Amino acid sequence: MKIWRTIRGGWQAAALVCALAVAPLSAQVSSYGDKQSGENSGDQLPQILQKVGVSQHLNQQLPLDSQFIDETGKQVSLGDYFGKRPAILTLVYYSCPMLCSEEMDGLSGALEMVHLTPGKDFDVIVISIDPGDTPADGAKKKAYYLKRYGHPETAAGWHFLTGQRPAIDAVTDAVGFGYVRVPGPDGKLTQFAHASSIELVTPTGKLAQYYLGVEYSPKDMLLGLVEASGNKIGSPVANILTYCYHYDPQTNKHSLIVARVVQLGGMVTVAGLGGFMFLMFRKDLKLGRDHDLTKKENG
Template sequence: MTKQNTTRGGWRAAAMAVLGCALLCSPVAAQVSSYGDKQMGENAGDQLPQVLEKVGVTQRLDQQLPLDAQFVDDTGKSVRLGDYFGKRPAILTLVYYNCPMLCSEELDGLAGALEMVKLTPGKDFDVIVVSIDPSETPELAAKKKAYYVKRYGRPETANGWHFLTGQRPAIDKLTGATGFGYVRVPGPDGRLTQFAHASAIEVVTTDGKLAQYYLGVEYSPKDILLGLVEASGNKIGSPVANILTYCYHYDPHTNKHSLIVARVVQLGGVVTMAGLGGFMFLMFRRDLKIGRDHDLTKKENG
């Protein structure tokens, strides 16, 4: 099996898992139940219900976000996506605020991970949450923001959390750029009020390019820290964090940072050479001082 097929199967499996509850509670369950019948045919395990064919996340690393896209923030003010870039990197997530389950778990996972990241929203990075539902309002966005800023436990960082709503053209621009596929599905009442979608957050560089994707609803604080430090051009974080970004490499297939042995060896070599150089310098100064003292003593006794 090729790596491409493995990756494709991975995100499709993830989409199936995260959508199970919503689909079983809706009329779309009839379409999903027919999936089991397909398994009797050849290669049936590689097929998906038609409703899920467009659902998933296609990683588009280094893709420029549509910075001219117009949205409305949680105060009701019209903003451009580009208003949040130019100074610091950002964490971007696409959700909808009336999501009955998955989106809340995603935002809970993000807030929980950020609690253990020693960086400050609004100072070192921004959190940008965008609704994919054009019917949702700034008032609803404001309630979600208040909840997650409180959950995060640092109210002074509220200016670094941005909960946006927008109309279909702007949403389509953003979801297209990020590779975020989703479809409307009926809710328990049969109305098309819910969305089938996967779960992911993206780290975006200071100039608005997609740097890293983290899939799922639980995120590693270490990976988020390294991702933000890298996306800032190593301008944020401690010297230790900057060294870690040199030793760790982001793997988009596993959505994690992997330790690169070669870089560790290189870094160890640099440290060793620096230590030897410093030792030789100190010994040279010591010998030079001893020689001068000897010459001075000889002259005084001469």
């Protein structure tokens, strides 16, 4: 039993070491970007990502008169979704090859554990930053994430919008969502460099809370929606961003840096666990010998 407690304690210690190693890593290598030669070499952000990010404009009013097209092809105003309940806003583009899907997966996964109902307690508003996206693209994404969410009866609470550049820019400027168009694998400007975030919005259309990254705490989201429903504005969060940016497989510098850090962290964890278990086994053996010696002397 004592040995099992020793082993279990060793694994717990190893998990702690791993968590401590991974936590700073996410802040350092959270960008999906290629590392080019010159001033952007190493693990620095590419120059183009200097224009990308999320500035938290808490209490900022969204442009509710901005015109979009919903997934059914109907023209709507952003304000059509406000007045009664709060909303979760996310800015993505529907052909995004990486980060947008991770963001939407994280959102739908968190909402599965939030005991509130889209369309009744809040709305989910997804706006594409790509003016080339179509209502059909939005309808396809809505069908996918509604199925993933597992509650088709909440379809009226999910809205996938497309629009033209003036309306998109009005929303992204209000949110503080900085992004730039970049070349895709074919060399054409078909992709976007952007960061990942979702925003909670009050029933009056004011930004109440930001959640950054691609994984969201259901508990925090529930609390945030309850507070936003009362028009309460939250506080800024730590500005650790996850970027989406075209990766150049020819340079491969960024992935090598990540791999080396992970390999080093693994080696340190294994070595630490082995040393910890060795010391604990030695301690158990010594206590056993001392106990036997004491019994012999008293016998």
